[in-house]
Amino acid sequence: MSTATNRPRIAVTLGDPAGVGPELIAKLLSRPENTAAADIVLISDETELKAAGEDAGVAVAYASDPAAGVPVLHDNSAGRPVEVFTRREPTEAGGRWALDNLRIALGMVKRGEADAILFAPLNKTSLHLAGMTENDELRWFEDVLGVEGFTSELNVLPGLWTARVTSHVSLAEVDAGITHENVVRAGRLLDQVLRESGLQAPRIGVCALNPHAGENGRFGRHELDVIAPAVAGLKGEGIDAKGPFPSDTIFLRARAGEFDGVLTMYHDQGQIAMKLMGFDGGVTIAGGLPVPICTPAHGTAFDVVGKGIAHTGSIQNAFDLAVRIGGRRAATA
Numbered sequence: 001m002s003t004a005t006n007r008p009r010i011a012v013t014l015g016d017p018a019g020v021g022p023e024l025i026a027k028l029l030s031r032p033e034n035t036a037a038a039d040i041v042l043i044s045d046e047t048e049l050k051a052a053g054e055d056a057g058v059a060v061a062y063a064s065d066p067a068a069g070v071p072v073l074h075d076n077s078a079g080r081p082v083e084v085f086t087r088r089e090p091t092e093a094g095g096r097w098a099l100d101n102l103r104i105a106l107g108m109v110k111r112g113e114a115d116a117i118l119f120a121p122l123n124k125t126s127l128h129l130a131g132m133t134e135n136d137e138l139r140w141f142e143d144v145l146g147v148e149g150f151t152s153e154l155n156v157l158p159g160l161w162t163a164r165v166t167s168h169v170s171l172a173e174v175d176a177g178i179t180h181e182n183v184v185r186a187g188r189l190l191d192q193v194l195r196e197s198g199l200q201a202p203r204i205g206v207c208a209l210n211p212h213a214g215e216n217g218r219f220g221r222h223e224l225d226v227i228a229p230a231v232a233g234l235k236g237e238g239i240d241a242k243g244p245f246p247s248d249t250i251f252l253r254a255r256a257g258e259f260d261g262v263l264t265m266y267h268d269q270g271q272i273a274m275k276l277m278g279f280d281g282g283v284t285i286a287g288g289l290p291v292p293i294c295t296p297a298h299g300t301a302f303d304v305v306g307k308g309i310a311h312t313g314s315i316q317n318a319f320d321l322a323v324r325i326g327g328r329r330a331a332t333a
């Protein structure tokens with residue numbers, strides 16, 4: 001962390017070069033209040049930053065000296081693929097570049113040189129073309145960092161968080177993942193990250209898996225045999241958890257302010273609701289890792305690349321969250 005100012009040090013990567021990530025980071029860093037909020041290390045090169053600024057219509061200020069008061073460039077020009085990046089479509093070269101920059105950021109985490117990571121949107125097809133064998137970047141982060149505990153993607157809108165018991169698996173595999181242990185672990189993680197974000201007593205609502213919460217076993221016994229006992233276990237640990245509630249109404253209650261977080265059983269159970277409520281402001285955070293790793297909840301948006309219309313709400317919220325949680329970590333380190 002930055003010991004001179006006790007501000008968080010944020011490692012920033014520009015995501016897939018074929019998408020809107022570079023221009024979003026350029027717009028983010030063109031705002032003085034953002035560069036004043038943290039010590040920012042840009043993992044990129046001058047070629048990418050110049051192109052990002054041109055797309056965004058702004059100049060990206062950076063330096064090699066931390067004392068300059070602008071983001072510091074960790075120059076990865078040596079890692080740039082020899083291929084010219086094709087824009088607006090998944091490519092192996094773009095995936096390699098994105099993974100290489102993220103690997104540098106994760107190395108900073110291992111060495112205690114970063115309090116948080118912010119990365120712009122990635123494209124999973126590009127990542128898999130580049131050799132990533134895991135289903136998603138979270139599992140890849142686990143492997144690179146050597147994390148063995150429970151991790152989960154959490155999705156965030158202002159005033160509402162969600163976590164998942166299962167994530168990037170087929171619906172056919174969801175049933176096997178709904179276990180007492182997994183529900184408890186996911187609930188603990190949601191409570192922990194909410195506390196790290198600044199909430200002292202998070203209120204968590206837990207989704208049922210089956211329609212109508214199973215109708216007392218008529219539509220399945222997950223609620224009776226697994227989820228309700230897990231909720232009781234969370235309560236026994238001092239976590240304010242309630243449920244299981246039918247997933248077709250729990251988000252109405254959450255939107256009304258009854259819950260700070262909702263624990264869902266599978267990916268789309270929460271993601272559909274969250275994206276309907278705030279697509280242009282949503283954030284994804286990787287929970288259970290040594291530091292918060294934040295990114296916009298939207299994708300690479302190939303259809304609007306270079307048009308100057310990419311919305312900055314999610315990247316701004318992701319940056320603010322990285323600063324807030326990273327800052328709390330820096331203050332206690």
